[in-house]
Amino acid sequence: MKLSVIGLGKLGSPLAAVLASKGYEVIGVDLNSDFVKKINEGRAPVDEPQLQNLITEHRTRLKATLSYQEAVLASDVTFVIVPTPSEKNGLFSNKYLLQSVEEIGRAIALKNTYHLVVITSTVTPGSCQGEIRETLEKASQREVGSNLGLCYNPEFIALGTVVCNMLYPDMILVGESDKQAGDLLETIYRQCSENTPPVRRMNLINAEITKISVNTYVTTKISYANMLSDICQHLPGSDVNVVTDAIGLDSRIGSKYLKAAVAFGGPCFPRDNVALAALANKLGARADIAIATQAINQHQNLRLLHLIEKLDNGGPIGILGLSYKPGTYVVEESQGVALANRLSSQGKKVSVFDPMALNEAKKVLNQNVEICASTFECVESADLLVILIPWPEFAKEIQMETFRKKATKASVIDCWRVLNEAAFSEVCHLIYLGVGSEVENKSLTPLTV
Template identity: 35%
Template sequence: MKISILGTGYVGAVTGACFVEIGNDVVFVDIDPAKLDMIRTGRSPIFEPGLDELLKKNLDRISATTDTGEAIRETDATFICVGTPSNLDGSIDLQYIEAASQTIGGELREKEGWHTVVMKSTVVSGTTTGIVRRRLEEASGKEAFRDFGLASNPEFLKEGSALTDVFSPDRIVIGAEDPRSRKVLETLYATFDCPKLVTAIPVAEMIKYVSNAFLATKISFANEIGNLCKTMGLDTAEVFAGVGLDARINPAFFRSGIGFGGSCFPKDVRALIAQALAAGVPPKILTSVVAVNEDQPLRLVTLLKKHLPDLKGKRIGLLGLAFKPDTDDIRESRAIPITEELLKEGASVIAYDPLAMESFGRLFPGISYAASAEDLVQVVDAVLLTTEWKEFETLDYTGKLVIDGRRVPKAAVGSIYEGVCW
């Protein structure tokens, strides 16, 4: 199959590279020539383990262009993979979705034969069959399901393990309302041995949001229980080890700490809240999920002040700036509110992360950055563990005050140690 990928951010780069790997020809489309130049030379425009190797391996079936028309003329299906950032009220900003739909529609006006447009970006339920369909029809002059079809194929990618998530998925969700578009996606995923659910497009869109919202809920629930366990001298990990043995519950994501970040969970929960409010359905549980998550990282500073009541002038080290290990992504990183709070308290912040210091430095140019984790530990008055990079498990924390937000067992050896929920 010949596929065009509109947008070469995280979802687009990973999706396109994996589609090539399973035997398809892929045309990457973006307005940024620099990203396309990287793809043409087998380099990923985003960091994801294994992605460069996948692109290099399959360069003979990859092309990249800024010309959307050329891409659509040469392909059977177009996957929309553009960004959906948050508005101030938590709803998603659809400007890039609308622009992409308008552009695709204009190119479909000149294209002969059937073309399937697949929504891969995360959009709230009703977006594809509503505003996307209208923009496509207005720009193309064609009615949907006559000359082109619409589908939804939500992604369930975890940064740091995205290739595994594509090639060994828990499930594949196909939202389609015409048989030809359904057939395109079923053919594309024919070799995948996993549950495949075919639904109406709005159902597929809602599945994505509810999946992320439920996982975020499990994290905030674990943190709220963890905070209680902390006051009682109980280890929250032991509690949830027992809870997770119940087959109805499942232990995944019951890991207490300083909360969730990244480009998906915070944004998607807020978008679902905004949609619920617009529908007149007060989202009490989801609102609490966000509230717990916003408070949780600040507990690290509260614990620190138990030992150092006055932080003014103290050298406080942050180990970990990315929102999770194996990524350079700092979006909604829990290190951000912690850094802001430390600076308010007058602390001198020194930070280290294997991949994310450049990005974090653009956000916080006024703090110091260590050359290595070892250097940081040696010079600070206290260490705050904010991302669970594996290299932090081998450090010598002897004699240091350590406040651990991610459960790094080695950090408790020989140190003055506090865990946020244990």
């Protein structure tokens, strides 16, 4: 069985490489000729741990082309992982997906064997059975059924661990047009997983709503922890980490993603909540939890700004961490970028550093934000330092000595508690979020959700 993968970006190129590593002949397609060239030269088109190794090891089974026809005619199954940007109303746009499916359909019309089309992009529930199926059937001049299969099969991955998540998935979700299509996709996944994950097979629409529900539930846990952090910060004597650590031990709850710090960001989490709320609204249903999760998330930025305003002595402010989380260069919905731009547009002197995301951040940062060359430079230049993302480098590279040498005692807002409290409290004014104090209690006004 031969496979094709349409869209060789952050998700598509790791999938193509994982499939090739499990013995499949894979041909990728992208509009971006640079990505196609890179794959054909054995180079990873995107930066993702383990991706380059997989491509190097399994190069003979992996190639790429700009031609849909070439890829579809050379394969039996086509995975589609093109962008589905959010529309103004919050729902996902199928614009690129439909263009892609139409091209695939036209190529399928030129062959006479069975072909399976697998949609992996995140879509608004109802898309696959609706306009995607219609477009595919029209372009291929076939009906979905015995000669043409359609599946919805999202990946549950996190950037920075995409390859690992694909090799050891918690579950495989298969939305299927019919049994033949689902059987074929399950066979591929059974061969690709290093573990034996449970497989859930269902109709297309159930799989679509399951995908969004997973992400929105995870973000609800994050917002719950951040809500507790806000309360604890106003409650002298309390500490949110002590509380969430204990809550997480209850097996009904679990500790994963129950950690208070800053607002969640990135290309998926914020928009999935918005999409769930928009879907409910469109259907005449309610998604109050999704709306509250998003409102609590936005409030975290306000909390941080309040704290910065209180600690600001008019001197330079340093921000460490511009990616939306450690281990990635992605700055979509990055709290660090938003904070730097906000403060610099208020006329404050802001300097920033990130171990991996500086090139991406430069494209979206205000011009007057100063880019530092190292953690040290950012710490050294700041009267007020915000450690926004817990890159492991920061814990190693931030030296007490740098604070000792400062003429005035610096303040440090350590959002993820990367610095040792006992040690660093001696050399700077160290603030952990979610720790109650009399001062916070008097001055912060919580946002009503």
